[in-house]
Amino acid sequence: MAGHELIERHLQTLAKRLPDPVVEELADGLLASYDNQMERLGDPDAAARAALADFGDADTVTAAFVRASPGRQAAFRLLVAGPIVGLSWGAVLVTGNAWASTIPLSSRLALGLLLGSAVLMLLIAIRGRRHYRAVRLAALVGTGTVAVLDTVMLGTVLTLLPPPSLLLLVALTGSITRIMLAAQAIPELVMRP
Amino acid sequence: MRAEALKGHLDGLLLATLEDGPQHGYAVKEALRDTTGGRLDLPTGTVYPALHRLERAGLIKGSWSVVGGRRRRTYELTEQGRRSLAGARDHWQEFAAVISAALGGGPWPATN
Known part of the structure; x- marks a missing residue:
């Protein structure tokens, strides 16, 4: 034929x-x-x-295909969760006088850079219409970066052991939830075309 | 009928085309068109993403074969897909009855 x-x-x-x-x-x-x-x-x-x-x-x-892609769906979920988790961490840092902490400026800048990259990648994944591969790659990078970012936050809390508070509990729960979302999404983004 | 009008019902319609046995994407689209007398004639290319979505949701299962020298992906319903189809049918019958009653001016909700 x-x-x-x-x-x-x-x-x-x-x-x-x-x-x-x-x-x-x-x-x-x-x-x-x-x-x-x-x-x-x-x-x-x-x-x-x-x-x-x-x-x-x-x-x-x-x-x-892009609309139905796992990359776009993962990026959407993480972007929706982003402001809630971000605000929670922001409140924890403000109430804990984080600016007076011993964390070096370079580490803080690196964290900010990671956050900016994650948001940018997830936005590219959501906005993409014509390039499935680009959406998938952006979602993969964005999801991975979010997982790294949240792991760093959890690691920082475990290292510095700040006084427990409801805000800290909300922020930690948000980060753990996002890590779980990322852990669920990444294998599918890697394995599926 | 336009694809937009199918929002919320496309999954059930696609699952129904696979109820009698495995089909490939183009056959699914043709079955949908034939069973509706040509009134549901979706663009072939947009049926495939919906099938992929249903496969990811575990409602259908795809497998490759070679037919006439071409690689072909065929889909079949999973147990979860059969349950989902039954649910979609029940939901549609209830929905259609309510809307028919409302549009037809009949009493709704039914009162004793």
Whole structure:
């Protein structure tokens, strides 16, 4: 069952945006549609055009895959949790006079940089529409960075042992929840295309 | 019928097409079109992401085979998928009865 130049071109566009197994599956569907149209219309050009019209344009198909992607869903969950956990830690730092702590400025800057990178990556993962691989990579980096950030916060608390408070409990719970969300999402982002 | 109108019902519709046995993505789309007399004719390319989502949710299971020299991914319902389909049917029947009663001017909720 030979394909058609128009269909090949469409698949090449999709191959630039989507993982190989997905493109392979889409190619089978598109070619099955083309075969059906060939039986119905008998003309290769008309059949290719009809199959492509029935299939949907590359932007629509890619956007549908990106919307349903595990990367986007993980990024969304972490971004929703972000302000709550961030505000909790902010309140803990303010009430604990963190600016007077012995933590070196370079460590504080590194933490701020990590936080900024995580937010940026997660936003890229949420905003992406046309590049599935970029969304997946941004979500993976963003999720990993959030996990590192929360682990650092937990480690700092265990090292400095600040006085217990309700705010600290809320912040710790938020960080542990985010680490669990990240631990759940990362294997899927790595294993699945 | 536009795809937007299917929001909330697409999963159940896709699961229903797999009730009688495994199907590949294009066959799922064709089954949906045929069983609705052509009124639900979704773009083929948008059926696949929904199938992937259902697979991640454990409602269907995919496997590869080679057909006519092409690699083909075929999907079948899992036990969880069958339960979800039964739930979707019950929910739809209840929903349709309520809306029909409201639009038809009949009494709702039913009173004794």
